[in-house]
Amino acid sequence: MSELMSARDLGGRPVVTLGGEAVARVKDTVFDGPGGRVAGFTLNGRGLLAGPLKQSLPWSAVHSLGRDAVMIIGRGVLAEPAAVIARGEAAHGRVLGARVLTDGGTEVGTVLDLVVEAGISGRVVGFRIAARQSLESGSKRRRRKVYVPRGETLAVSGQALVIPADATRFVADDLAGFAAQVEAFRLRDTADRTEPTP
Amino acid sequence: MTLFSKIRGLPVVTLGEANELGVVRSLTIDVVSGLIGQVRLSPARGRKEIAIDWSALHVIGPDAVLVRSGTALDTAPPAAPVDILGIRVLTEDGDERGTVRDIAFDPVTGRVEKWCTALGDIPGDRLVGLGHYALVVRTG
Numbered sequence: 001m002s003e004l005m006s007a008r009d010l011g012g013r014p015v016v017t018l019g020g021e022a023v024a025r026v027k028d029t030v031f032d033g034p035g036g037r038v039a040g041f042t043l044n045g046r047g048l049l050a051g052p053l054k055q056s057l058p059w060s061a062v063h064s065l066g067r068d069a070v071m072i073i074g075r076g077v078l079a080e081p082a083a084v085i086a087r088g089e090a091a092h093g094r095v096l097g098a099r100v101l102t103d104g105g106t107e108v109g110t111v112l113d114l115v116v117e118a119g120i121s122g123r124v125v126g127f128r129i130a131a132r133q134s135l136e137s138g139s140k141r142r143r144r145k146v147y148v149p150r151g152e153t154l155a156v157s158g159q160a161l162v163i164p165a166d167a168t169r170f171v172a173d174d175l176a177g178f179a180a181q182v183e184a185f186r187l188r189d190t191a192d193r194t195e196p197t198p
Numbered sequence: 199m200t201l202f203s204k205i206r207g208l209p210v211v212t213l214g215e216a217n218e219l220g221v222v223r224s225l226t227i228d229v230v231s232g233l234i235g236q237v238r239l240s241p242a243r244g245r246k247e248i249a250i251d252w253s254a255l256h257v258i259g260p261d262a263v264l265v266r267s268g269t270a271l272d273t274a275p276p277a278a279p280v281d282i283l284g285i286r287v288l289t290e291d292g293d294e295r296g297t298v299r300d301i302a303f304d305p306v307t308g309r310v311e312k313w314c315t316a317l318g319d320i321p322g323d324r325l326v327g328l329g330h331y332a333l334v335v336r337t338g
Contacts, residue, residue: 018290019229020280020329066292071334119291 003067004125004175004182007031007038007114015043015057016069022046023075024053030084031095031114031124032059036150038122040084041070056084059122066118095161100129100148102165108132108148111161115147115178125182126150127161131171146171147178149185199311202283202301205258210239213256214267218242222263224281225301227310229328234308237263252308280330287315288332295320298333 007029015024024043032039040058044050061077062070072078098111109129117123126149148171151164170185172178202225210219220239226249228235236249256264287295296315303310303322310322313333320335327334 014331016288016292016331016334017327017329018334019327020332020334022331064291066289068294069288069292071288071290071292
């Protein structure tokens, strides 16, 4: 599986053409909630103090999302802001702070950040959440910040996200550990689906 | 194979008149062909900056670069040329691979054989693009 990245860390990442020119910086990541994907990015100008650009980067125009840059073929793929923002039904800003409920009706926490896959998929694989104590019995002392997989049956609105209850068995404390948990959760999903129904 | 660091600073001299035109400062690369396009010179005193097409070179010697006499000198080099040494290397996946420390090329054809970085050499034919921000290479 590709490397995982927190959406918050994408802010400020340069947008670079395959010709080696930096044309913008990522301002914010726009999340396509129902699709479970990144819809695209809003952009700032290049300088540190440069303001918002009147252009955006739809995910379909991303050549690859990397550790150090978002690669695009050329400047020509940038689009007007509506191309990204209209597509993101629950924009990044609205997902942050949303309550996370399991499909069993338990509230497990609130969304702090989104975790996306590097490369070309644009998949949102999970969330960083401020976890309630109900999530893990071992930590009674304080609310913990943990990563939890998204699952495939995501329902999302501006106020709440619904994840499969068993996703809460695959939490991790950091992004490195989370990659393994997402993989384990996926394999578990596949195993379930291929089992004959009684 | 020759390293750019070995020819940087060498005097560039015309073959017939032994005029010294300047010293080697940088190279321009043609991204499509993977060949060195021009040698750019820090000019001799009182002259304008010049660039010489690779095809006009006669030989790259140990102590001097000789160019054919009567070579058309390009005194209006392209605006804001990219200085390749020190530029960051990005894969087309968007991951950094250090910076260009040196360029290894074939002294006859001008073909770039390797981009030398602190993190290792990258074959010349992986070049995808070269701009002011980065040299972009195929991941390979």
